Structures are given as C-alpha cells and as structure tokens.
Amino acid sequence: MEALALLQDVFDILLGFGLLWLAWLALFSLDLFRSIVSFISFGLLMAIIWVRLDAPDVALAEAAIGAGLTGALFLAAFAKLQPASVNGKGSSINPQKQSSRKQLLRWLPALIMLWIASGLTIAILALPPHATGLTSEVTSNLTASGVSNPVTAVLLNFRGYDTLLEIVVLLLALLAVWSIGSSVPSIESEPGPVLDTLSRLLVPILIMVSAYLLWVGAHAPGGAFQAGAVLGAAGVLLVLSGWKLYPGLEGFPLRLVLTAGSITFVVIAILTMLVSGTFMQFPPAQASILILILEMVATLSIGVTLAALFIGSPPTDIKKL
Amino acid sequence: MNTVFLYALVGIGLFCLGLFALIVQAHLLRKILAINIMGSGVFLILVALARRTEGGIPDPVPHAMVITGIVVAVSATALALVMILKVTESSGQPEFPDEESK
Incomplete structure (x- = not known):
C-alpha cells in the first residue's frame, strides 16, 4: 500500500511537471508548428490528469475537444496563415529595436507574474484541506433528477440554465464566424489513400461511439457534450477527406439542425414552466425522458456546430442568399 | 490530499505562464494558445479543489462547470482564429502593428 501511494505521488509530480513543460513548449517554442503540436500533447496529458483527479467526464470532454478539435482548429488556421508569413513580412523583429527598453518590457511582466x-x-494553500462543496446537495437530490450520473444531473437538470446558455454561445460563435468570414479559401487537396480509407473506417465507429456516450451519460461518464464532440470530430474527418454536404441540405435543413438544440431546450423549459410553474424545473417522473430528448437533439446540434466552426465559412448556398 | 494542492499549484503555474506569454508574445496565434493555456490552468484549479471532499466522491458541480467551460473555450477559439485570419489579410502580418512603427 505504502509503495503504491509513493508511486502515485511520483506519477502525479511527473504529470504536473510534464504539463508545465509542454505548456512552456507550446508558448515559447520558436517554431510555431511545434508549438501547436505541443499544445495538442498538452491536451492529451491534461485528459490523463482529469482521470487522476477522478473527473472522467471532464477527461472525455478534454480528449475530444481540448486536444482533438482545438488542435485541428489551430492546425487549420496555421495552414491558412502560411502564405502570409512566407511572403516576406513574416517576422517584424528588428534587431536594433531589441533595446534595453524591450528587455525591461520583458522583465516587468515576469516580475508581475x-x-x-x-x-x-x-x-490556495490557505484553503481548508476538506470541504464538502455541493456534493451532499447533489447526491441527496439525485433520485429526483432522472439520471444517476451526478455530472449529467448537474449539467442538464440542476444547472440546466448554464447548458442552455452554453449551446447558445456555440451558436453565436458560429454566427459570428460566418459573418466575419474569411476570404482565404480552405485548402482543398485530394485525400491520399490512407486518409480516404481511414475516414471510411473511422466515421461509422465515431458515430457509434457518440451514440454510446450519449446513452451511457445517464449513469456513467459521458453525455451530450462528449458525444457531440465525437460527432464533430467525425464531421471534421469527413470534411478533410473531401466530403461535401448535399446542396439541397445546405440551406434550411442545415440551419434547422444547428438551432435544434437551443430551440428544443427553450421549448422544453417553457413547457415545464407551464406544468410545474418554474422555468426549466423538470417533474421528477418525466425528468429521465426529457433529459434524453434534450441530450439527443443537443448532441446533434453540438456536433454539427463544431464541424461547421472547423470549416469556418458558410456553405456557398447561404452566401448567395 | 497532497494531490489536490499539487495540481492546484500546477494550475496556478499554467495560468501565470499563459498570462506572461499573452503579454510578451507578439504573434496572434501564440496569444490564442496562451489564452487557452490560461483557461486550462483555471479548470485545473477548479477540478483539483473539487476533490477536497471527505467521502471520496468529488464535487460534481465544478466538473459540470469545467465541461461547460471547455465547450465555450473551443467556440471562442474558433472565433478568435477567424479574426486572426482577417487581421492577417488586412495588415499582411499575423501581429498587431507596433506602436513605434505607426
């Protein structure tokens, strides 16, 4: 027992230092591509740390979003930035300007940090070593929530407000991205045989994993966000291998799927208000089915929104409108 | 209980490292990386401190908040990256212009 505890401590210390080292590489490595790759590894290490901290739900979200999708977004932006920095004005560092003033400007923030x-x-060290937080409140009301995974109960029942606003934030981000738009065309290349075969094999598996995560979220780690992120990853993979949405689906059907999560959430919240008198207070008997419906629609919306954020520009059909 | 404070301190380290890079680095893509790492530091502190419960079951409320935070962070990152591409298009470099060179 003693030796195991010591081993775990050593593991924790190594993980902690590894994380700080990768963060340093991601922020200060001279090569930008290397920085981004370090950042992706940082996300994977972070997912292991979430497991060490008994937060498997967060670990799943981090592995799918933090390491996967964010990394893909950075790599795509990096690829689009490349032509600009190659054409001369890449780095504007003038050796003469690195005067003592610049040196001071580096030391001052370091001291403040x-x-x-x-x-x-x-x-942090002044905090009491033991605190109950809201654990007892959550566990004592868990039976009324309709699910047995406490994190899902908090996300979709007790703090459903946060989740509603979060889905709206996702939608807003996509609207802003579409409005700003980028005239830099996304790089279209023929997918190699590896990517082509891989995406054919992986996409059905990813869709199944997503459905599993959605279903299992009621009683074990998983849930709408993790499932949506995996679905989004499947979408990114499809886009990378040259897949395009059928032209007929680009207009209204796409927008309906994107907004379905928010709409369903608001409709259910208002219906529950008519029944129980409080906005978004699920009646315990129907909570389970309501949460399942919400999660299914939200997963679809989150997945499609994340994939659309990766593409960055609206489908051509919408641009013409 | 050591684990809790170890990871909370690593979280502080990440936050400050990210803030430092946000101030010092000029490249906008690095600034976005820095903000993401700052966010990870905050998440780490939240989840580490949620594990201070007696019974061994961590507090689920901060976990839910962090999952929400991760999703909001990725949408903000996507928006910021598109804005960087716009800045690069109009100014020719992925940085804000220097005060002196104006």
Whole structure:
C-alpha cells in the first residue's frame, strides 16, 4: 500500500511537471508548428490528469475537444496563415529595436507574474484541506433528477440554465464566424489513400461511439457534450477527406439542425414552466425522458456546430442568399 | 490530499505562464494558445479543489462547470482564429502593428 501511494505521488509530480513543460513548449517554442503540436500533447496529458483527479467526464470532454478539435482548429488556421508569413513580412523583429527598453518590457511582466503566482499560491494553500462543496446537495437530490450520473444531473437538470446558455454561445460563435468570414479559401487537396480509407473506417465507429456516450451519460461518464464532440470530430474527418454536404441540405435543413438544440431546450423549459410553474424545473417522473430528448437533439446540434466552426465559412448556398 | 494542492499549484503555474506569454508574445496565434493555456490552468484549479471532499466522491458541480467551460473555450477559439485570419489579410502580418512603427 505504502509503495503504491509513493508511486502515485511520483506519477502525479511527473504529470504536473510534464504539463508545465509542454505548456512552456507550446508558448515559447520558436517554431510555431511545434508549438501547436505541443499544445495538442498538452491536451492529451491534461485528459490523463482529469482521470487522476477522478473527473472522467471532464477527461472525455478534454480528449475530444481540448486536444482533438482545438488542435485541428489551430492546425487549420496555421495552414491558412502560411502564405502570409512566407511572403516576406513574416517576422517584424528588428534587431536594433531589441533595446534595453524591450528587455525591461520583458522583465516587468515576469516580475508581475511571479507576484500574481505567489499571491494565488498563498490563497490556495490557505484553503481548508476538506470541504464538502455541493456534493451532499447533489447526491441527496439525485433520485429526483432522472439520471444517476451526478455530472449529467448537474449539467442538464440542476444547472440546466448554464447548458442552455452554453449551446447558445456555440451558436453565436458560429454566427459570428460566418459573418466575419474569411476570404482565404480552405485548402482543398485530394485525400491520399490512407486518409480516404481511414475516414471510411473511422466515421461509422465515431458515430457509434457518440451514440454510446450519449446513452451511457445517464449513469456513467459521458453525455451530450462528449458525444457531440465525437460527432464533430467525425464531421471534421469527413470534411478533410473531401466530403461535401448535399446542396439541397445546405440551406434550411442545415440551419434547422444547428438551432435544434437551443430551440428544443427553450421549448422544453417553457413547457415545464407551464406544468410545474418554474422555468426549466423538470417533474421528477418525466425528468429521465426529457433529459434524453434534450441530450439527443443537443448532441446533434453540438456536433454539427463544431464541424461547421472547423470549416469556418458558410456553405456557398447561404452566401448567395 | 497532497494531490489536490499539487495540481492546484500546477494550475496556478499554467495560468501565470499563459498570462506572461499573452503579454510578451507578439504573434496572434501564440496569444490564442496562451489564452487557452490560461483557461486550462483555471479548470485545473477548479477540478483539483473539487476533490477536497471527505467521502471520496468529488464535487460534481465544478466538473459540470469545467465541461461547460471547455465547450465555450473551443467556440471562442474558433472565433478568435477567424479574426486572426482577417487581421492577417488586412495588415499582411499575423501581429498587431507596433506602436513605434505607426
């Protein structure tokens, strides 16, 4: 027992330092591509740490979104930035400008950071080593929530408000991305045989994993966000291998799927208000089925929104309207 | 209980490292990376401190908040990256212009 505890401590310390080292590489590595790859590894290490901290739900979300989709977004943006930085004006560092003033400008923030870090450290260490938080409230009301996974219960029942707003934030981000638009065309290349075969094999599996995560979220780690992220990853893979949405689906059907999550959420919230008198208070008897419906629609919306965020520009059909 | 404070301190380290890079680095893509790492630091502190419960079951409320945070972070990142591409298009470089060179 003793040796196992020691081994776990060593593992934790190695993970912690590894994480800080990867963060340093991601932020200060001279090669930008290397930075992004370090950031993706950082996300994977982070997922392991979530498991160490008994947060498997967060680990699933981090592995799918933090490491997967965010990394894909950065790599796509990096590829689109390349032509600009190759054409001369890439780096504007003038050696003469690196004067003592610039040196001071580097040291000053470093000192301020040390000051903030020590202040935060004192604050964290001053916290009591034991705190119950809201665990007892959640566990005592878990039977009324309709699901047995406490995190899903918080996300979709107790703090359903947050989740509703979160889905709206996703939609808003997509609207903003579509409005700003980027005239840099996305790089279209013929997918190689590896990517082609891989996506043919992986996409059905990803869709199944997504459905499994959605279903299992009621009583075990998983849920709408993790399932949506996996679905989004399947979409990204399809886009990368040259797949295009059928032209007939680009207009209204696409927008309906994108907004379905928010709409269903609001409709259910208002219906429950008419029944129970409080906005978004699920009656315990129907909570289970309501949460399942919400999660199914939300998964679809989240997945499609994430894939659309990766593409970055609206389908041509919408642009013409 | 050591694990809790170890990871909370790593979280502080990530936050400050990210904030430092956000100030010092000029390249906009690096600034977005820095903000993402700052966010990860905050998430780490939240989840680490959620594990201070007596019974061994961590507090699920911060976990739910962090999952929400991860999704909001990815949508903000996607928006920021599109804005970087726009800045690069109009100014020719992925940085904000220097004060002196104006």
